[in-house]
Amino acid sequence: QKEVEQNSGPLSVPEGAIASLNCTYSDRGSQSFFWYRQYSGKSPELIMFIYSNGDKEDGRFTAQLNKASQYVSLLIRDSQPSDSATYLCAVNIGAGGGNKLTFGTGTQLKVEL
Amino acid sequence: GAVVSQHPSWVICKSGTSVKIECRSLDFQATTMFWYRQFPKQSLMLMATSNEGSKATYEQGVEKDKFLINHASLTLSTLTVTSAHPEDSSFYICSAFRPAGEKLFFGSGTQLSVL
Numbered sequence: 001q002k003e004v005e006q007n008s009g010p011l012s013v014p015e016g017a018i019a020s021l022n023c024t025y026s027d028r029g030s031q032s033f034f035w036y037r038q039y040s041g042k043s044p045e046l047i048m049f050i051y052s053n054g055d056k057e058d059g060r061f062t063a064q065l066n067k068a069s070q071y072v073s074l075l076i077r078d079s080q081p082s083d084s085a086t087y088l089c090a091v092n093i094g095a096g097g098g099n100k101l102t103f104g105t106g107t108q109l110k111v112e113l
Numbered sequence: 114g115a116v117v118s119q120h121p122s123w124v125i126c127k128s129g130t131s132v133k134i135e136c137r138s139l140d141f142q143a144t145t146m147f148w149y150r151q152f153p154k155q156s157l158m159l160m161a162t163s164n165e166g167s168k169a170t171y172e173q174g175v176e177k178d179k180f181l182i183n184h185a186s187l188t189l190s191t192l193t194v195t196s197a198h199p200e201d202s203s204f205y206i207c208s209a210f211r212p213a214g215e216k217l218f219f220g221s222g223t224q225l226s227v228l
């Protein structure tokens with residue numbers, strides 16, 4: 001079992017719709033969870049981070065964390081073509097794991113006009 | 114602006130030569146920096162953790178004698194790919210941990226092509 005799993009996609013949504021990206025992780029001791037966006041040929045950029053169970057909203061983005069289910073998701077409201085990218089879920093594996101992140105393989109999102 | 118600067122953005126070299134990649138944190142001191150490698154359509158794979166003033170910690174399967182890491186100051190880490198071969202061609206990305214806010218920032222990446 002991979003430590004951080006994501007559906008590779010592509011996930012296609014129409015412009016203006018809500019895109020829902022999902023991620024599961026294996027280590028129950030994980031404390032910190034991050035979503036990065038990566039455009040082709042570019043390095044990842046941080047979109048959201050979440051530490052506590054529940055929802056965290058930032059503009060059009062909402063991160064949701066459920067530690068009991070070992071599940072973290074990212075919702076993108078009013079999706080725009082510029083949101084088309086690969087979204088990487090990253091987890092700080094294990095309590096006291098320091099700053100080392102383990103990345104999922106990413107989900108490719110395509111927002112269609 | 115960018116908080117982590119990585120140079121060069123791309124490099125083409127002949128097989129057998131060495132390539133040095135620099136990673137700088139621009140407006141904060143980074144005691145820990147990370148080096149990743151990413152092959153096309155794959156995720157980031159952590160190669161090593163670079164600690165200022167001490168030896169780097171390498172992930173399993175990464176040759177420390179081939180991928181030399183130096184973290185001589187709180188703002189600079191370098192990765193040298195020694196005796197590069199075509200299979201080393203990849204996208205190399207550094208990241209730096211900013212203690213304030215506990216966030217990880219990435220450099221812009223280096224596309225290495227070994228002929």
